[in-house]
Amino acid sequence: GAVVSQHPSWVICKSGTSVKIECRSLDFQATTMFWYRQFPKQSLMLMATSNEGSKATYEQGVEKDKFLINHASLTLSTLTVTSAHPEDSSFYICSARQTSSYNEQFFGPGTRLTVL
Amino acid sequence: AQTVTQSQPEMSVQEAETVTLSCTYDTSESDYYLFWYKQPPSRQMILVIRQEAYKQQNATENRFSVNFQKAAKSFSLKISDSQLGDAAMYFCAYRSALRGANSKLTFGKGITLSVRP
Numbered sequence: 001g002a003v004v005s006q007h008p009s010w011v012i013c014k015s016g017t018s019v020k021i022e023c024r025s026l027d028f029q030a031t032t033m034f035w036y037r038q039f040p041k042q043s044l045m046l047m048a049t050s051n052e053g054s055k056a057t058y059e060q061g062v063e064k065d066k067f068l069i070n071h072a073s074l075t076l077s078t079l080t081v082t083s084a085h086p087e088d089s090s091f092y093i094c095s096a097r098q099t100s101s102y103n104e105q106f107f108g109p110g111t112r113l114t115v116l
Numbered sequence: 117a118q119t120v121t122q123s124q125p126e127m128s129v130q131e132a133e134t135v136t137l138s139c140t141y142d143t144s145e146s147d148y149y150l151f152w153y154k155q156p157p158s159r160q161m162i163l164v165i166r167q168e169a170y171k172q173q174n175a176t177e178n179r180f181s182v183n184f185q186k187a188a189k190s191f192s193l194k195i196s197d198s199q200l201g202d203a204a205m206y207f208c209a210y211r212s213a214l215r216g217a218n219s220k221l222t223f224g225k226g227i228t229l230s231v232r233p
Binding site for chain 2: 032034038041042043044046049051057091093095104105107109110
C-alpha cells in the first residue's frame with residue numbers, strides 16, 4: 001500500500017513557541033490531505049481538510065489562526081501549531097487520499113506533541 | 117449528518133477463538149463506504165477491511181470478515197482464529213461516496229480488543 005510519513009514523530013516544546021509537523025505522501029500524489037487530533041483512548045477528531053494549492057477547510061471549533069495548514073504540493077502538507085499551550089498537547093495524525101476509484105485514504109504514523 | 121456508533125468500549129477474546137465487534141451507523145445516503153481500521157499500540161492506523169454499500173456480498177480479508185446489513189445499518193467485524201497481534205483499538209468508519217476526494221471519514225468511538233494467550 002501507499003506510504004504516508006510524518007515528521008517529527010515526537011516533539012516537546014515550550015509554551016508560547018510554534019511547532020511545525022510535516023506530512024508527506026511518499027509514493028503517490030495526494031490532492032487531499034486530512035489532519036486529525038487524537039487524545040488517549042479516544043477516536044480521531046478531524047481538524048481540517050486541505051487541498052493542494054488552496055486554503056484548508058477547518059472543522060467547527062478548530063481555530064484557523066492557531067492551527068495553520070499549508071498544502072503546497074501534491075506530496076506535502078504541514079500543520080503549524082502556533083503559540084502552543086499545554087492544552088495543545090496531543091497526538092496529531094495526518095492522512096492522504098489517493099486518487100483512485102475508491103479514493104483510498106492512507107494514514108501517517110502520527111506525531112506526539114508535548115507542550116511544557 | 118452521518119453518525120457511527122460503537123457501543124462496546126472493550127472486548128476480550130481467547131487466542132485462536134472468534135470475536136465479533138459491533139458497529140451501527142446512521143445515514144440518509146444510499147451510496148457510501150464502510151471501513152474497519154485497526155490502531156495497535158504503535159498508533160499507526162491500518163485499514164482492515166472495506167465494504168461498498170452497493171455490494172450485497174460481505175467483504176472478507178483472510179481472517180477478517182464483515183456482516184453488512186444495509187437495511188439495519190449494521191456493520192460488524194468478525195475476527196477468526198484470533199492472534200495476539202490482533203490486540204488493538206478498532207474503529208468503524210463511514211464515508212459518503214457522493215462527495216469525491218473531499219469526502220470525510222466519520223469514525224466511531226472505537227473498541228479496545230484484548231487477546232488472552
